[in-house]
Amino acid sequence: MVTLTVNKHCNLNCSFCSNDNFDSVFDDPNSEPSLNELKRRLSIFCQEKKRDTLTITGGEPTFRKDLFDLLDYSNSFNFSKIFLLSNGCRFYYLDYCQHFTKYSNLEIEIPLHHFDSNIHNGLVRTPNSFKYALKGIQNLISIGVKVNLRLILFKQNYLDLVEYANFVNKNLQGINKVVFIYPRIEGSAKKNDDSLIVPYSKLIFNVHKSLEKLSEFNIDYEILHFPFCILNSKYWSKTLKSPYAMDNSICSKCNKKSICSGISIDYVDKFGLLELKKFE
Numbered sequence: 001m002v003t004l005t006v007n008k009h010c011n012l013n014c015s016f017c018s019n020d021n022f023d024s025v026f027d028d029p030n031s032e033p034s035l036n037e038l039k040r041r042l043s044i045f046c047q048e049k050k051r052d053t054l055t056i057t058g059g060e061p062t063f064r065k066d067l068f069d070l071l072d073y074s075n076s077f078n079f080s081k082i083f084l085l086s087n088g089c090r091f092y093y094l095d096y097c098q099h100f101t102k103y104s105n106l107e108i109e110i111p112l113h114h115f116d117s118n119i120h121n122g123l124v125r126t127p128n129s130f131k132y133a134l135k136g137i138q139n140l141i142s143i144g145v146k147v148n149l150r151l152i153l154f155k156q157n158y159l160d161l162v163e164y165a166n167f168v169n170k171n172l173q174g175i176n177k178v179v180f181i182y183p184r185i186e187g188s189a190k191k192n193d194d195s196l197i198v199p200y201s202k203l204i205f206n207v208h209k210s211l212e213k214l215s216e217f218n219i220d221y222e223i224l225h226f227p228f229c230i231l232n233s234k235y236w237s238k239t240l241k242s243p244y245a246m247d248n249s250i251c252s253k254c255n256k257k258s259i260c261s262g263i264s265i266d267y268v269d270k271f272g273l274l275e276l277k278k279f280e
Ligand code: SF4
Pocket: 227, 228, 229, 230, 246, 250, 251, 252, 254, 255, 256, 257, 260, 261, 262, 263, 276, 277, 278, 279
């Protein structure tokens, strides 16, 4: 997997944004890399790493005027999939969306944090962002571009996950999948952790219920940043492996550690290890 960070600008101000490390990504934090520089970095990444998928992220990648040049260049590496992480607002404009139809391996990942616009807008601290993102997602689906809905789990939404599944079924027919994400406790999420972060044990019941509901609707899903010992085993095959360390006293003795996503150090700092069960 290759990840390319293409800019640092964003029109939202998410209370949980993890992108506090731009200075380490950009040589000059006051300017963005040129297209040639991004091409150069991509070529190097592709020499160094297994290159089955590419993730393009920012900031907000749709701010780049040369995004399509970058996508065209990326396709010369024959990635099986290219994921474009976006807040979705720019896709409010259908004529802009049309440019993406030519990339058959592209999946656009857009967060929608709640079906209540006030809660979504509050989490991203930007008025009207729900209206733009929802319309953007619907526009992309309507012209056949694959959209993965990112649902990051917070105090503000974890009680409403079954209703969220109902909302998706009613309003976003044709969505490619819903990705349930436990937040990284870093950047702004770390600064605001007391108002955002719920321990696994408190939200897992509602996650399971919501996954059941999506299955009933035949809507696909994936699960990111969930340890196996928290998650019902019937969902393990739907987890995405995350790069967490497992050198804690429980995971290091667990027989699932080679296939499990483990648990983040930030999580252990905040909540400890008590929720983890060791598999013998
Ligand atoms: S104890 Fe650690 S490795 Fe084992 S299932 Fe839980 S999180 Fe995964």
